[in-house]
Amino acid sequence: MSGITSTGLISGIDTASLVDQLIAVESKPLTLVQNRVAVLQSQKAAFLEINSKILALQSAATKIGDNQTYKTKAVTSSNESVLTASASNSAAVGSYTFTVDRLVSTHQLISGGFADPDTTPLGAGTLTFESARARLTDDPRLARLNGGEGVQRGTIRITDRSGASSDIDLTRAANLSDVVTAINNTSGINVTASIDGDHLTLTDNTGSTSTNLAVSEVGITNTAADLGILGNSSGTNTLTGAAINYIGEDTALATLNDGNGIRHLDTSASDFSITLNGSSFEVSLQNATSLGDVIDAINNHASNPGVTAAVAADGVSLELTGTGNITVAALNSSKAAADLGIEGSATNTLSGERLIASLGSRLIKNLNGGTGVATPGTIDITNRAGATTTIDLSAATSIDDVINTINDAGAGVTASLNSAGNGLKITDNTGSIASNLIIADNSGTSAADLGIATDPAGVDEKTYTGANLNLRYINETTRLDTLNEGNGVASGKFTITDSAGVSSEVDLSQGDEVTIQDVINEINSRPTSVVATINDTGDGILLTDTAGGSARLTVTESGSTTARDLGLLGEDEDDDGVINGSFEKTIDVEATDTLEDIVEKINDGSVGATASIINDGSGVNAYRLNITSTHSGAAGQFIFDDGGVGIDTTTLVTGSDAVVLYGSSDPTQALLLTSSTNTLSNTISGVTIDLKGASESPVQISITNNNATVTSAAEAFVDAFNTVLDSLDKYDKYDSDTETKGLLLGDSTVATTRSRLFNIVLSKVDGVGGQYKYLTQVGIKIGEDARLEIDTEKFNAALANDPAGVLELFTSTSSTTETDVDLPDGVTIPGTSEKTLVNVGFGKILKQLTENLTNSVDGLLTNKSNSLDTQIELGNDRAEQLNELLGLKRARLEAQFAAMESALATLQTQQSALSSLSSLASTSS
Incomplete structure (x- = not known):
């Protein structure tokens, strides 16, 4: 501490310098304290560095001690131009065979030509976009035919009436249209295949009568028989196939009624009653998933008085028989009896309604x-x-x-x-x-x-x-994950506010919302005057306000897209108390709208498709409207109705799914898979397959344990361990040449840390059951310069020879009760009366050791750091005290010198006075 001083005016003494020198002599204790604090701070910084290195070692120990490290998979493809794959840790090791028949395609329409894109109006009208599920046609999967037993894929031979024959490969056919197209596109014969009612029909076009039109099998498959066309035309030009479109006990309820299924209750309550001559019993279909379940629920009912349910002779409906009057009546508002076509009364035989449409068609009862x-x-x-x-x-x-x-x-x-x-x-x-x-x-x-x-x-x-017949394709049983072209509905919440201003949140994030009925139930359970039902067009949910208030019915999101995905987001635009969540989307076209205006409206309309203008270069009417689905695959197909605007379109590309054969190089034995994208995510658990191109030959995906990940983890552990040693040696060393000591030379904490680390890598790993109990057995040892080394060749050999043993060495755990378990170097697991998981694998023990060293509460390095903090604080306090004492000493010295100067000034004044008196005396004399 210094004051303001100056050279003595009287004495001429440099008092400032003299005071500084005196204070400097007195400051030696302060300097010693400050130097000690600086050393302590440097030591703390050194321990912080060591701590950070040990934390890095802890991360490496965590990885090598983690079971998941040993479960990582390596994936290779025999032809990456056809498909590639990636695998999660849960994927099973093995080889899998795929043949990519075709990639996914996206539905695309093209219009006729227009003179210009931005000048000529097209005319007023309403454009309509809707899922192809609203179309009055169907393309049945082969697996759905023959009562759910499907069609065995293979090759068939067709001989026309001229005697010409061709083999038709149907091993990759997924839908009935694939069969018809394959036959009709086959060269070498002149035969047309068509769908007629519940069967296929082949027509000979040769005009010849040399032989019969005939179909036979090629190989050992039953493809022709399963398609109902095995045999010959018996002297005619037409081969009428057997029925292949019928129901059976294996038929899934979800496929009935054009895919609308059966609306049975999801509780144990009864769906309908059956009465025979006054004796009744009630039937619950709570757990029914197939037609056989329905038949069994009726026939095996303990109270059944003699009613027998069966598939009718027509193969497309149910039939109840009994002696006397049979009546089926709905119970508990269930619609199951109506959907099964058996609601009503009859004598002796109750014949149900048709449950499946004819091939490629839709049921009339689902119209409007x-x-x-x-x-x-x-x-x-x-x-x-x-x-x-x-x-x-x-x-x-x-x-x-x-x-x-x-x-x-x-x-x-x-x-x-x-x-x-x-x-x-x-x-x-x-x-x-x-x-x-x-x-x-x-x-x-x-x-x-x-x-x-x-x-x-x-x-x-x-x-x-005619008018749009509004085919019903959404009802209470519709699964939410099938909506929005298979993209489903986001799990989330939305708020409904009725016309009286009463709001309530609808929560669809609980995990048990599977169907539209679940959504309706949730909405109707809310305390608002809003009722949810299926709309009149069978393509969405209808919200009806019954509050009678003056405000508009509104639906808003609560942090998700759930309401939008259900088509309910927004407000009652027509002020009629209704929000219609129809999945049919419309766009109003004004009389002045040009082609570009229509493109903009389509792209802004969230209609499930995008539009662009194509110039075909023809010069005359060269501008065409191109409309492309926003979703790939068959689910992305859509209906476009120009509403009289004059946009006549044709299908440029039909949206179709990717088709892949899996499991065998023989396509007749392989499982046929389809996907709406070029990615297969659920075929093999834990494996994602990306399709790149089609191939005639199979491609093999090989999934193996990725030992490189384990080796990398071991190398990272060795590097991290040595980095800790480098840090310890950096501060705990003595250079005899320069006689320089390390900052932490001789520190017990450093010595303890080093000792524990070396002991743990040299010790036997007790408690493991495998053959490996020392790190040296898998190629990890102390080498030159007292550093850890890894022999990767030996390590990889151990992995290859006994992967389970290596896993056991590094990751093993066991359990203990009551007694404490002492692990190497101070690692102790306290016992309890309950079973306690004990880390006995090396990676886990090392992690425990590093945690004991670095624990922020009582770790060895933490305690050392806290001790240094205490010493630094004491040193700083002592330095502050010494500074205060030096300040007082400086003030005292400065005061003393000032007093001296004052005294000298007084003496000087007195001397001057005496000199004056002496001069006067001399003059007088």
Whole structure:
């Protein structure tokens, strides 16, 4: 501490320098204390460095002691241009064979040409986008046919009536359309395959009668038989196959009713009652998943008085038989009996309704959102020549029945599906214009409910396009994970606010929400005046406000996309108390909108598709609208209806799934897999397969234990261990040449740390059951310069010869009770009356040791650091005290010198006075 001083004005003494020198002599104790504090601080920094190195060793020990390190997998592909794969630790070691038949494709439409993209308006109307599940056609999987027993894939031989034969490979066919396409595209024969009702039909087109049209098997498969076409045409040009579209006890309930399934209760409550001659019993289908489960629930019921359930002779419906009057009635609001087609009464035999549509078609009862045709009956069609034909549609159960019945009636018209595939179209074939085309109901409501009834005056057109028939494809049993083209619904919450302002949160994050019914139940359980049901068009949830308030019904998200995924996000736009979560999306086109405007509206409309403009370079009407699904695969197929805008489209690419054969190089024995993306995620547990290209030959994926990961972990442990030793040696050394001591030379904590580390790597690892009990046995030892070394060749050999033994050496655990367990170098596991997991593998013991060294509460290095902190604090306190004493001494010296100068000044004044008196005396004399 210093004050303000100066050279003595009287004495001429440099008092400032003199005081500083005196204080410097007095400061030696302070300097010693400060130097000691600096050393202590350097030592603490050194221990912090050592601590950080040991923490790095702890990380290395954790990895080599972790079972998961030994479970990592290496994956190789025999042809990476076809497929690659990655595997998690849970994947099973082995070889797997795949043949990629085709990659996924994305649905794409292209329009006719337009003169310009941005000038000419197209006209007003409404564009409609909807999932292809709303289409009135179906492409059944082969596995669904023959009552769920499917079709064995193989090769068939077809011989036409000229005697020409061709082999047709159906080993990679997934759907019935694959079969039809393969036959129709086969060269060398002149045969056409088609779907007719519940069977296939082959037609010979050669005009020859040399032999029969015949189909035979190639090899040992039953493909032709399973397709119902094995045999010959018996002298005709047509081979009519046997029925392959029928139900059986193995038929999954979820596949019935066009995939709408059976709406049975998910509780133990009864779904329906069956009464025979006054004796009743109740049936619950809570756990039923197949048609056989339903039949068993009825036939094996303990109270059954004599009713027998079975698949009817037609193969497409159920039948209940008994002696007397049979009545089936719904219970507890269940719709199971209605969906099974058996609700009602009959005597002796109760014949159910059809449960599956004809091949490639849809059931009429699912039209109009599930109301179907209210009163089936007859219709009158007046063609443009003026001739009227009455056609009976009362027996039609599938859309194909309607089309075929009209086309076979000789009415001068052709019935077909419209371009969107969601309604019917009637085309006049007479070539006359004498009359309008008129379609009306004669009896019943078939024409009206099938959307083909014209105005009474008819239409002055050759073709009449019927209304969208709103096929029901969403109901209470629909799984949430099938919505949004298979992307499902986000697990989350949303808030509903009714018109009275009452809000409530709907929680769909609880993990038990599987179906639409679960969503409806959750919404209806909330304390708002809002009721959730299936909408009238059978394509979403309908929210209806019953509060009668003045505000709008609204739905908002609560941190997720759940409401949006359900189509419910937003508010009641029409102020009618309704939010319709229809998955049919519409876009309004104004009369002034150009092609570019329409593209922008589609891309902003969240319709499941994107649009762009293509210039085909033709020069005239070169601009085309290209519409592409946002989702790949068959699930990404969509219906597009231009609503009269004039955008006529054709399918450029049909969205189809990737097809892969798995498990055998023989395609007839392999399992056929499909995927809506070029990634297979669930085929092999823990393995993700990325498809890159198609191949004729199989590709093998090999999954092995990734020993390189283990070796790398061992090398990292050795490096981390040696880094700790380097840090210890850096501070605990003596250089005899320079006689320089390390900062921590002789420190007991350093010595203890080093000793424990060396002891643990040299000690036997007790408690392990394998052959390896020392690190040296797997190639890890103390080598030159007292450093740990790893012989990777020996380590890898140990891994290869006995991987379980290496795993045991590093990761083993056991349990103990009551008594303490002492492990090397102060590692102790206290015993308890309960079983305690004890780390006995080297990696786990080393980790425990490093934790004991670095524990932030009572670790050895922590205690040392705390001790140094205490010493540093004491040193700083002592230095502060010495500084205060030196300050006092400086002040005292400065005061003393100041007093001396003052005294000298007084003496000087007195001397001057005496000198003056002496001068006066001399003058006087």
